[in-house]
Amino acid sequence: MTPPLPRRALLAGAALLGLPAPHAGAIPAPFAGAMPARGALARILENGELRVGLMLRSPPWAAYNEFGEPDGSEVALARQLARDLGARLRIVVLEAGERIPALESGRVDIIASFPVDTGLLRRIALARPHGRLRVVIAGRAGRHLHGFADLDGLTLALPMGTPIADLVHPLLPPGAVAIFLPDYAECLDAVLYGEVDATAAFEWSVRNLLLTDPFAAIEQGFLVRDSPLSLGVAMGERDLLRFLDTFVLLRTADGTLDALYRRYFVSAPAEAPTAERRAP
Amino acid sequence: MRAPAFTRRAALAAGLLLPATARADGSFAAIPRAGRLRLGLLLDDTPMAFRNPAARLDGMAVAVGRALAEGMGVEPDFHLTTFGDQVDALREGRVDLLVTAPAMTLEAARVMMFSTPYAELDWHLLARRDLPLRGLDEVGRRPLVQLRGWNSVFGNQLLGERPRHLLLRQDWREIAQALAQGEAEAAIVPATLAARITEALPAIETKSSLGRALMAVTAPFGAHDLLEAVNAQLLLLRQRGVLAILHQHFLGTRLRAGGGP
Numbered sequence: 001m002t003p004p005l006p007r008r009a010l011l012a013g014a015a016l017l018g019l020p021a022p023h024a025g026a027i028p029a030p031f032a033g034a035m036p037a038r039g040a041l042a043r044i045l046e047n048g049e050l051r052v053g054l055m056l057r058s059p060p061w062a063a064y065n066e067f068g069e070p071d072g073s074e075v076a077l078a079r080q081l082a083r084d085l086g087a088r089l090r091i092v093v094l095e096a097g098e099r100i101p102a103l104e105s106g107r108v109d110i111i112a113s114f115p116v117d118t119g120l121l122r123r124i125a126l127a128r129p130h131g132r133l134r135v136v137i138a139g140r141a142g143r144h145l146h147g148f149a150d151l152d153g154l155t156l157a158l159p160m161g162t163p164i165a166d167l168v169h170p171l172l173p174p175g176a177v178a179i180f181l182p183d184y185a186e187c188l189d190a191v192l193y194g195e196v197d198a199t200a201a202f203e204w205s206v207r208n209l210l211l212t213d214p215f216a217a218i219e220q221g222f223l224v225r226d227s228p229l230s231l232g233v234a235m236g237e238r239d240l241l242r243f244l245d246t247f248v249l250l251r252t253a254d255g256t257l258d259a260l261y262r263r264y265f266v267s268a269p270a271e272a273p274t275a276e277r278r279a280p
Numbered sequence: 281m282r283a284p285a286f287t288r289r290a291a292l293a294a295g296l297l298l299p300a301t302a303r304a305d306g307s308f309a310a311i312p313r314a315g316r317l318r319l320g321l322l323l324d325d326t327p328m329a330f331r332n333p334a335a336r337l338d339g340m341a342v343a344v345g346r347a348l349a350e351g352m353g354v355e356p357d358f359h360l361t362t363f364g365d366q367v368d369a370l371r372e373g374r375v376d377l378l379v380t381a382p383a384m385t386l387e388a389a390r391v392m393m394f395s396t397p398y399a400e401l402d403w404h405l406l407a408r409r410d411l412p413l414r415g416l417d418e419v420g421r422r423p424l425v426q427l428r429g430w431n432s433v434f435g436n437q438l439l440g441e442r443p444r445h446l447l448l449r450q451d452w453r454e455i456a457q458a459l460a461q462g463e464a465e466a467a468i469v470p471a472t473l474a475a476r477i478t479e480a481l482p483a484i485e486t487k488s489s490l491g492r493a494l495m496a497v498t499a500p501f502g503a504h505d506l507l508e509a510v511n512a513q514l515l516l517l518r519q520r521g522v523l524a525i526l527h528q529h530f531l532g533t534r535l536r537a538g539g540g541p
Contacts, residue, residue: 038501038502085390239502242393242501242507246393250494
């Protein structure tokens with residue numbers, strides 16, 4: 001019986017004959033299975049499936065698009081991560097309160113994504129940050145808001161039942177009046193149309209608004225919170241965490257993450273800015 | 281007033297502060313007990329690792345390995361490896377770390393753990409001077425040679441989906457030989473190897489710079505404590521400007537990447 005050629009010899013022979021090289025994503029054969037990872041990373045590599053928990057309620061990070069499919073920067077990040085792991089992506093839709101229990105019970109491998117805070121670090125492990133989450137107070141143009149004291153005597157719109165409202169409401173000075181509106185867009189509209197003096201918003205949304213309409217009657221006031229944004233894994237999943245750190249480092253270095261965030265967070269400027277401000 | 285220094289002890293302590301439920305894995309504790317740090321080194325006669333006129337090991341990776349061992353209070357113990365067996369040496373526990381690991385790629389990160397990067401290497405396209413090649417798109421189906429093993433992964437990443445006629449070789453001498461004998465018409469190699477090849481073969485020149493690979497130390501999966509200690513040491517070396525000086529001295533280029541732990 002002819003002994004089989006060693007895999008290394010076959011690969012070298014294939015290369016010498018000009019056959020296509022192994023796909024860039026394939027692990028070179030001599031090392032396949034070497035030093036196997038443990039825990040969730042091992043399961044992902046073995047099963048070829050990455051389960052990512054996402055809350056599909058926060059565009060442009062993660063939401064349903066017009067075709068009813070999950071879309072957004074964190075969805076795109078999860079897709080890229082699955083490709084880099086050589087696995088297919090399974091999105092598990094979660095509500096805010098379900099996220100950490102889903103990690104702890106092993107229902108998902110990763111949660112995308114958490115703003116880093118110390119309380120969170122007692123329950124889950126967070127990878128190297130891949131983005132930032134900035135919350136600002138935006139006021140009507142000309143208000144020049146520099147701090148919470150400047151909100152005294154003003155009316156502020158807050159998006160009802162959101163983490164932003166929970167963050168900002170307790171910090172308001174006694175003379176400020178808070179009005180709760182159904183969502184972020186309505187809060188911004190209320191400022192634009194002069195119904196309130198200010199609102200709490202994500203920094204990117206105010207920046208985008210001014211990019212698309214430089215004469216919009218709104219201006220960024222002051223920064224309330226600036227948090228790094230990270231992928232979360234269950235405590236003890238150190239091999240997976242190390243892979244995520246390398247993923248963020250390399251995909252930042254090669255510009256992939258920057259391109260991804262530009263796609264979702266930067267609007268093209270309007271062709272012809274309106275000559276007048278929309279609101280008085 | 282002088283700013284408080286971020287000391288070696290503080291860095292190691294910070295590096296080893298484990299999450300509440302993560303148990304120490306013993307990989308770092310084993311090093312002081314052994315009194316030495318076993319470092320896999322690919323002595324490829326480039327600025328990363330070479331023998332100096334006094335026949336001592338020298339180079340960027342050697343200097344980093346010595347600094348890591350010194351920071352841990354132990355002796356460096358270099359084990360010479362080849363392109364072919366360096367990952368096996370790590371897997372089989374013959375070395376604790378690889379200081380001349382393959383270029384950082386996500387494919388490699390599926391089988392070993394990378395520290396934060398300590399160097400950056402440009403990769404070059406080489407070909408005969410009389411060949412009008414400006415970039416990879418113009419290589420087409422010409423035979424192209426590159427390093428075998430894990431180092432081919434970064435080369436494949438640079439090639440992307442381009443059609444290719446690829447030859448794999450063991451080291452820079454074999455690549456130079458393939459170019460000299462006309463077996464290959466072009467090569468993609470790290471700048472350190474490109475310098476050796478063009479020195480040996482004056483008819484060959486660098487046609488273009490293709491991209492930048494990050495070089496890091498690697499540890500086997502599970503050795504998290506040791507890798508945290510390595511990252512803490514690298515952070516100190518970076519903060520003190522040591523990495524930048526070594527990079528400029530050995531590789532002749534500025535260290536650009538960030539990469540703190």
